[in-house]
Amino acid sequence: MSISIPTPHIAHLTEEDYEHVYEPAEDSFILLDALEIDAQIIRDDKPIICLEIGSGSGIASTFLTQLIGPGSSLVLSTDINRYACKVTLRTAQANNITLNPISCHLLNPLTNRLKGKIDILLFNPPYVPTDSTELQDTQELRDIGGSWAGGNNGMIITDVILDQLPDLLSSNGKMYLVTIVQNKPLEIINKMQLKGLICKEMIKRRAGRELLSVLRISRK
Amino acid sequence: MVRLITHNMLACHVKNCTKDNFPLSFSEVELVIRPTEENLDFLKRFLPKLDWSALVHTARSLGDESLPEEMPEISSWTEEQLKALHHVLMEIHVEEGNMICKGCGHVYPISNGIPNMLLAEHEVGR
Numbered sequence: 001m002s003i004s005i006p007t008p009h010i011a012h013l014t015e016e017d018y019e020h021v022y023e024p025a026e027d028s029f030i031l032l033d034a035l036e037i038d039a040q041i042i043r044d045d046k047p048i049i050c051l052e053i054g055s056g057s058g059i060a061s062t063f064l065t066q067l068i069g070p071g072s073s074l075v076l077s078t079d080i081n082r083y084a085c086k087v088t089l090r091t092a093q094a095n096n097i098t099l100n101p102i103s104c105h106l107l108n109p110l111t112n113r114l115k116g117k118i119d120i121l122l123f124n125p126p127y128v129p130t131d132s133t134e135l136q137d138t139q140e141l142r143d144i145g146g147s148w149a150g151g152n153n154g155m156i157i158t159d160v161i162l163d164q165l166p167d168l169l170s171s172n173g174k175m176y177l178v179t180i181v182q183n184k185p186l187e188i189i190n191k192m193q194l195k196g197l198i199c200k201e202m203i204k205r206r207a208g209r210e211l212l213s214v215l216r217i218s219r220k
Numbered sequence: 221m222v223r224l225i226t227h228n229m230l231a232c233h234v235k236n237c238t239k240d241n242f243p244l245s246f247s248e249v250e251l252v253i254r255p256t257e258e259n260l261d262f263l264k265r266f267l268p269k270l271d272w273s274a275l276v277h278t279a280r281s282l283g284d285e286s287l288p289e290e291m292p293e294i295s296s297w298t299e300e301q302l303k304a305l306h307h308v309l310m311e312i313h314v315e316e317g318n319m320i321c322k323g324c325g326h327v328y329p330i331s332n333g334i335p336n337m338l339l340a341e342h343e344v345g346r
Contacts (some may be wrong), residue, residue: 046265048269071259071262074226074231074266076226080338086332086334100222100223101334102334103337103338104337104338105338105339105344108233108344109230109232109233109337110230110232114243119271140341148249
């Protein structure tokens with residue numbers, strides 16, 4: 001019943017790259033697992049426009065492209081960290097697919113045009129609870145720290161996207177969001193339901209000190 | 221690799237820039253043509269997402285005159301027309317250059333195929 005999609009090649013990435021870009025870890029792989037569980041649904045939906053916010057190494061954007069079928073959808077990948085955009089491009093090349101990295105904060109230059117058009121949205125956000133100074137500093141530095149420092153409850157960056165989400169998703173649209181227990185996933189589920197969206201915890205898994213979940217948020 | 225399919229989705233997002241903020245105008249560009257496999261079914265499905273006028277005028281600014289001013293009815297596209305569209309959307313890559321907002325003049329540089337859409341703190345709208 002399940003479809004198996006090969007894990008993208010990332011052997012081209014070096015120790016030096018991982019000084020600037022988040023190295024794929026359990027939280028990256030749980031997102032791939034969630035996509036794999038939904039592989040048939042995603043393929044049947046024939047997504048046209050997909051977006052990953054904070055693509056980092058590019059592993060999730062690459063996996064999604066391979067899942068849908070190369071050339072069958074537009075996959076846009078943003079990152080505030082310019083080094084990550086370059087690495088995302090290299091990961092695409094190493095896996096013989098095309099990705100479209102854009103260096104920006106969240107999806108700001110895309111918001112106008114993508115309203116109501118996003119079929120798949122991936123976000124493995126900076127989810128670690130930190131104080132607000134650390135959040136601000138890491139976002140301004142636009143380097144690896146921005147991949148994890150999440151401010152109060154680890155939700156400051158995620159909430160910016162969740163607040164816009166009802167305007168972003170297409171009628172078939174789905175968001176896959178990585179969270180940890182400190183982000184209070186149950187509160188997220190309630191909050192999104194109040195906005196008229198359906199929100200389900202797809203996977204929950206302990207990885208070292210982190211209790212990770214993937215939430216799927218959709219219109220129907 | 222800024223292809224025109226991506227460019228068609230990018231708007232200026234400088235604070236208070238709401239007029240003529242789309243499409244961004246290319247200048248001083250270095251283009252590379254990379255032939256790629258056609259997926260005409262995908263293109264047909266993508267048509268309703270396009271801002272056609274922005275695409276046509278952008279393609280013309282890059283020297284490609286192959287697209288008609290008005291978008292043909294979705295059901296009436298010929299294979300030849302779809303192939304021309306495939307070339308414009310998927311095969312023209314802007315590797316270096318600038319994208320300039322016609323409204324506020326903000327310049328978004330492209331280097332090594334990656335557009336830099338980051339703004340300074342005082343330029344951010346929200």
